[in-house]
Amino acid sequence: MKKTIDINLGGMLFHLDEDAYQRVGAYLDAVRAQLKHVEGCEEIIADIEARLAELFHAHLSPGKQVISLSEVDAAIRTLGQPEDFGDGESQPTAETAQSYGEAYEKRIRRLYRDVENGFVGGVCGGLAAYFRVDPVIFRVLFLLLLFSGAGFIAYFILWAAIPGARTTAEKLAMRGEDITLDNIKKSVEEEAQRMKARFQAGAEEVSPAVKRAASGLGGATRNIVEAIGGLVAIVFRVIGFFLLLGIAAAGIALIVVATNGFSFESDWTQGTPIFAMAMTVLPSSMSMSVLWLATIAAVLGIVIEITALVLRYTFRVDIPRASWRWIHGTAILSSLVGVIIWVVMGIQMGLEFREEARHIEAIPLAEGRTEWVLTVAPNALNIPDNHVSLGEFLDGLDLYYDGIALDVKQSMRQVPSLECVVESRGSNRREARLKADRVQYDVTLEGDSIVVGDLISFPLDDRFRGQNARFTLYLPVGHSVYLDESCSDYLDDVDNLQNMYDPRMAGKLWLMTEEGLTLYAESRL
Amino acid sequence: MCCIVPNINYIFANMNTENARAQMRKGVLELCVLRVVRKGEAYTSDLSEALKQADLLVVEGTLYPLLTRLKNAGWLDYRWEESKSGPPRKYYKLTENGERLLDALDQEWNAFVNAVNSL
Numbered sequence: 001m002k003k004t005i006d007i008n009l010g011g012m013l014f015h016l017d018e019d020a021y022q023r024v025g026a027y028l029d030a031v032r033a034q035l036k037h038v039e040g041c042e043e044i045i046a047d048i049e050a051r052l053a054e055l056f057h058a059h060l061s062p063g064k065q066v067i068s069l070s071e072v073d074a075a076i077r078t079l080g081q082p083e084d085f086g087d088g089e090s091q092p093t094a095e096t097a098q099s100y101g102e103a104y105e106k107r108i109r110r111l112y113r114d115v116e117n118g119f120v121g122g123v124c125g126g127l128a129a130y131f132r133v134d135p136v137i138f139r140v141l142f143l144l145l146l147f148s149g150a151g152f153i154a155y156f157i158l159w160a161a162i163p164g165a166r167t168t169a170e171k172l173a174m175r176g177e178d179i180t181l182d183n184i185k186k187s188v189e190e191e192a193q194r195m196k197a198r199f200q201a202g203a204e205e206v207s208p209a210v211k212r213a214a215s216g217l218g219g220a221t222r223n224i225v226e227a228i229g230g231l232v233a234i235v236f237r238v239i240g241f242f243l244l245l246g247i248a249a250a251g252i253a254l255i256v257v258a259t260n261g262f263s264f265e266s267d268w269t270q271g272t273p274i275f276a277m278a279m280t281v282l283p284s285s286m287s288m289s290v291l292w293l294a295t296i297a298a299v300l301g302i303v304i305e306i307t308a309l310v311l312r313y314t315f316r317v318d319i320p321r322a323s324w325r326w327i328h329g330t331a332i333l334s335s336l337v338g339v340i341i342w343v344v345m346g347i348q349m350g351l352e353f354r355e356e357a358r359h360i361e362a363i364p365l366a367e368g369r370t371e372w373v374l375t376v377a378p379n380a381l382n383i384p385d386n387h388v389s390l391g392e393f394l395d396g397l398d399l400y401y402d403g404i405a406l407d408v409k410q411s412m413r414q415v416p417s418l419e420c421v422v423e424s425r426g427s428n429r430r431e432a433r434l435k436a437d438r439v440q441y442d443v444t445l446e447g448d449s450i451v452v453g454d455l456i457s458f459p460l461d462d463r464f465r466g467q468n469a470r471f472t473l474y475l476p477v478g479h480s481v482y483l484d485e486s487c488s489d490y491l492d493d494v495d496n497l498q499n500m501y502d503p504r505m506a507g508k509l510w511l512m513t514e515e516g517l518t519l520y521a522e523s524r525l
Numbered sequence: 526m527c528c529i530v531p532n533i534n535y536i537f538a539n540m541n542t543e544n545a546r547a548q549m550r551k552g553v554l555e556l557c558v559l560r561v562v563r564k565g566e567a568y569t570s571d572l573s574e575a576l577k578q579a580d581l582l583v584v585e586g587t588l589y590p591l592l593t594r595l596k597n598a599g600w601l602d603y604r605w606e607e608s609k610s611g612p613p614r615k616y617y618k619l620t621e622n623g624e625r626l627l628d629a630l631d632q633e634w635n636a637f638v639n640a641v642n643s644l
Contacts, residue, residue: 009612010611010612011612012611012612031586035590038590038594039593039594039597040590040593040594040597043593044589044590044593047589047592047593047615048586048589049568050612050613050614051569051570051585051589051614053611054570054608054610054611054612054614057610057611058610058611077584077586078584078585079585079586080584080585080586081584081586082586084583084584084586084587085587085589105560241586295601434538490631
């Protein structure tokens with residue numbers, strides 16, 4: 001019992017023995033290689049296929065339905081060896097002769113688009129043929145991906161990069177040999193052969209000494225080198241496969257993040273941290289969509305390039321030169337546009353940090369008291385519960401930022417006061433001043449208690465331009481302050497006679513003397 | 526055809542080198558194809574049959590690129606014809622340009638043969 005394979009030659013259906021099928025494919029491959037630089041190559045191949053069909057047809061009868069190796073060889077004798085197709089203008093090349101011999105040996109499966117059975121471009125059919133699964137699997141996969149947008153991009157990249165299986169040789173290659181242990185061994189050997197040939201060719205160009213060294217390799221050594229070369233090739237193919245998977249995943253992730261990014265304006269709190277951070281520093285004249293478009297363009301270019309390279313070098317997809325140029329052009333242009341927008345944004349952002357300005361407010365404290373308690377409390381302003389926990393908090397169109405610092409100093413006058421200095425940067429002094437003016441902070445005075453909110457807030461449109469608030473408690477000599485534990489993260493460079501490190505000052509009672517602030521008690525009295 | 530074959534055979538008989546023979550075949554193949562087509566519309570295998578009988582062609586394969594080239598140059602034209610024994614066939618015929626070219630080539634060939642024979 002023999003397995004047969006159906007092929008379509010010149011529009012006719014033939015059943016071929018497996019070995020006959022291999023040989024026909026190898027033959028057409030070699031002919032194509034011979035004719036690839038001849039004008040009208042496709043037409044010539046079509047003529048040859050039609051003639052091949054006619055020759056096969058002559059052998060068929062009701063008693064003989066299947067074309068075997070002997071019929072194929074007879075047909076090849078009639079048509080001639082691939083070298084004979086030279087047209088007297090192009091001489092048969094060593095490359096052709098070699099590839100024909102090679103192709104006779106076996107036919108490795110290549111990735112082509114199944115243009116005949118495809119719904120759109122045959123990408124799914126081709127992938128299915130390559131991985132020996134039902135095309136429906138890939139079609140469903142792409143349809144699912146389509147909803148996120150990634151499938152659309154991936155499909156078009158693959159469509160552009162993978163050549164369609166148009167000739168019989170390509171169709172045969174598309175459904176080529178199964179991957180068996182034997183085939184892997186064969187492919188290892190062949191890969192090694194090819195590598196060796198390449199090395200030797202290179203050596204010939206470089207220097208005769210290297211050439212001698214290459215050809216002087218002992219049999220055993222050479223076998224090892226070949227085996228290693230083959231293994232490397234297989235490893236690369238596996239890496240390539242995972243790289244493609246990774247790219248697909250990255251693409252999907254990017255699209256998901258991007259689409260979330262676009263809908264972000266309606267719901268701040270659902271956004272990703274990176275998005276929130278980018279949003280807070282973006283140049284004020286630019287919207288988030290511009291940044292996203294730039295990012296997508298830049299990443300897309302890289303994805304296109306890597307995908308094409310992986311397809312070419314690990315899956316041996318024979319990308320036509322014209323497509324290759326198109327792919328390169330698109331990739332470079334896309335990345336370039338993205339990067340240029342990034343650079344412009346970066347420069348603009350930098351310029352918006354150029355000048356600094358401050359806004360000062362002195363809040364008098366109630367007279368008659370000499371003992372104070374300084375506490376930092378969660379901001380009384382409305383903070384959403386599920387905020388972005390990166391120090392910056394978004395709420396509606398306001399930005400919340402924990403940019404506060406606490407200090408204690410001696411008052412030159414006899415009354416205590418709390419001075420709030422708000423700083424901001426901007427593209428010019430006026431801008432900086434306006435941004436500082438718009439910063440809101442939260443101070444609550446009640447009896448001896450001074451409560452400072454842990455967050456300042458400013459309009460999101462102001463962007464983060466170094467806004468911060470410094471609260472300095474001016475105490476006359478003889479006044480004391482208890483620094484609550486909650487102050488520990490915010491005390492900043494507070495001069496004290498004990499030279500105590502800021503965070504440790506919290507939770508202690510301090511007294512203002514002529515010499516400066518001094519530790520009065522380890523706890524509240 | 527009748528005037529070429531003896532000449533070619535004469536040359537070949539005396540050269541007896543396969544390589545030179547192949548080179549010469551290649552050189553005159555274009556002329557031969559055009560001459561066969563002048564006799565009437567021809568299908569590729571008709572052409573190859575005629576040329577093989579005249580010992581001017583070894584394998585069919587050589588013809589396909591040549592025919593496409595001649596067609597693209599505007600010297601040959603073809604029409605499709607359904608076939609019972611396979612896919613539709615291309616039947617080639619000479620165009621007006623082709624006829625003129627062939628006349629010129631015939632003259633060239635005769636001059637060439639005379640020149641060679643006169644040595």
